[in-house]
Every structure is written in C-alpha cells, then in structure tokens.
Amino acid sequence: MTGLTLALRQVGGETGMPLPAAIAAARPPRRVEYVAGRMAAQVALHRLTGQAALVGMGPDRLPVWPEGIIGSISHNRQNAVALAACARRYHAVGVDIETLMDAVTAREVLPVLGPVGAEDPLNLTLAFSAKESLFKALYPHVGFFGFEDARFDPPCALVLTRDLSPDWPAGRRFTVNCRIGHGRVLTWVALQARNVAPPSTYRSAMVICPA
Amino acid sequence: MTETLSDLDWLQARVTELIEDEDSIDPDESLIFYGLDSIRVMTLAGELKERGIQVSFEELARTPTLNAWSALIRERRAG
Numbered sequence: 001m002t003g004l005t006l007a008l009r010q011v012g013g014e015t016g017m018p019l020p021a022a023i024a025a026a027r028p029p030r031r032v033e034y035v036a037g038r039m040a041a042q043v044a045l046h047r048l049t050g051q052a053a054l055v056g057m058g059p060d061r062l063p064v065w066p067e068g069i070i071g072s073i074s075h076n077r078q079n080a081v082a083l084a085a086c087a088r089r090y091h092a093v094g095v096d097i098e099t100l101m102d103a104v105t106a107r108e109v110l111p112v113l114g115p116v117g118a119e120d121p122l123n124l125t126l127a128f129s130a131k132e133s134l135f136k137a138l139y140p141h142v143g144f145f146g147f148e149d150a151r152f153d154p155p156c157a158l159v160l161t162r163d164l165s166p167d168w169p170a171g172r173r174f175t176v177n178c179r180i181g182h183g184r185v186l187t188w189v190a191l192q193a194r195n196v197a198p199p200s201t202y203r204s205a206m207v208i209c210p211a
Numbered sequence: 212m213t214e215t216l217s218d219l220d221w222l223q224a225r226v227t228e229l230i231e232d233e234d235s236i237d238p239d240e241s242l243i244f245y246g247l248d249s250i251r252v253m254t255l256a257g258e259l260k261e262r263g264i265q266v267s268f269e270e271l272a273r274t275p276t277l278n279a280w281s282a283l284i285r286e287r288r289a290g
Contacts, residue, residue, distance in 0.1 A: 108257040112268045146269035
C-alpha cells in the first residue's frame with residue numbers, strides 16, 4: 001500500500017531513548033512496552049518518509065506524530081506494532097495486536113463481541129482485534145463508541161450497526177487487514193481520504209510525505 | 212453495604228493481580244497506563260457479571276481508573 005507502512009518490534013530491553021517523565025516513573029514492564037512502541041513508530045516513519053523522526057507523547061497520552069502523518073501504535077506483552085500513514089492519502093488509521101486468546105478468555109469475551117461466525121479462539125481474537133483497530137481509527141473523528149456498534153463480518157470485515165456520524169452511517173462496511181501467526185493476531189484499518197474533514201487533533205500541513 | 216465493600220476490595224486485589232504489579236495503584240490513573248490491556252478489561256467485565264454486577268466492557272473502558280470503576284460498582288449495587 002502506498003503511503004502506509006507498518007513496523008513490528010519485540011518488547012524487551014531499555015534503550016537510551018529519552019522518556020517522558022510519566023513513563024520514566026512507570027514500572028519497568030510499562031517502560032519497555034512504551035520504548036518498543038515508540039521504536040516501532042520510528043521504524044514505520046522512516047520507511048514511510050525516509051527521514052528519522054521521533055514520536056512523542058501528548059498530554060492525553062496519545063502519540064504525537066510529525067505533521068502530515070497519522071498513525072497508531074499497539075502492543076501485547078511480546079511485540080509492539082506501529083502504523084504510519086500520509087494524512088493526504090489516509091484520514092483514519094488504527095492498528096491492534098493481540099495474543100491469541102486461550103479457550104477460557106474466548107468464552108468470556110464471546111457475549112460482548114456479539115455474533116462473529118465461528119466461535120473458535122482464533123476467530124474471536126480476530127473479531128476482537130478488528131473492533132479495536134476500527135475504534136482506534138474512528139475515535140479521533142467520532143469520539144467513544146462501543147463494541148456493539150460494529151458487527152464482525154467474517155472473514156475479516158466490520159459493519160456499523162448504528163450511525164456514528166454523517167460520514168459513517170449504519171451499514172457502512174470496513175475491510176480490516178489482518179496477519180495471523182506466531183501466536184498472535186495483527187489487524188489494521190486504513191481509510192483512504194475522500195471528502196471527510198480531518199479531525200481537529202490532526203494538523204493538516206503536508207511537509208514530509210512525497211506527492 | 213458490607214457486600215459493596217467486599218466488591219471494592221475484590222476489585223482492587225483483582226486489578227493488582229491482572230497488571231502484575233506489587234506497587235500501589237494511583238486510583239485516578241488510567242489502568243491502561245499500568246499495562247492493563249483491553250482483553251483483561253473484558254475478562255474483568257465477565258468476572259463482575261459473575262459476581263452479580265452488570266457492568267459492560269464499554270463502561271469500564273470509557274474511564275479505566277480504580278476510582279471510576281468503584282463508583283460504577285457502587286452505583287450498580289445501590290440500583
């Protein structure tokens with residue numbers, strides 16, 4: 001996909017990366033997850049733009065991307081993944097990584113996920129992760145919405161069950177990209193820019209992405 | 212009332228267990244920040260339901276702090 005890159009990093013080990021005070025004070029597992037997430041973001045950014053840049057942390061704890069870039073970061077206990085995209089081509093992106101659920105967890109999440117088709121742990125993890133990715137992509141545009149507001153449509157799509165905004169009405173279908181393997185599920189949602197206004201939290205100036 | 216109190220004690224103990232942390236938890240800090248991921252939040256919603264407390268995953272995820280969750284549980288127990 002042009003204008004979009006993904007990067008995966010293993011969680012573990014500290015680096016000399018400067019940390020925000022809140023992270024420096026956090027317990028070690030949280031610090032290494034943060035570092036892995038930010039390193040993945042740097043790799044994704046470098047692949048996208050050919051330039052080195054840091055991804056900071058805003059007061060709301062969300063990542064702060066360079067101008068003209070939107071992105072998303074996720075991690076489980078083992079890996080961090082980051083997605084970076086040119087804001088001119090994409091107006092909403094979300095990525096999620098989940099450890100494959102065990103049978104017990106899968107049974108617990110089933111009632112909340114709603115209809116998902118096959119009820120095996122892999123399909124449930126996929127449905128869960130897909131909904132997380134969509135939430136992360138749309139949250140900056142529409143605010144909070146729930147798991148029940150999108151129905152999982154196998155093999156890997158989501159359909160809105162209510163109007164989230166004039167841009168995203170009930171019935172709108174989203175293709176969710178996925179990679180499965182190594183005991184994990186990775187999903188991402190990337191919506192190409194059309195005539196949707198950018199969210200106020202993103203800056204619109206284009207300085208990095210090539211035309 | 213004693214029931215509510217034990218629910219809150221249980222919540223604190225369970226959350227501490229889920230985030231695998233021995234340090235005290237700031238009750239107003241996001242538990243996501245402590246490393247509590249969404250699958251675990253969902254698991255917790257299921258466990259609360261087993262204790263007879265109807266709290267949805269979305270309600271927990273909206274404000275993931277110990278104080279907000281305690282208030283939710285008190286509200287459900289009172290209702």
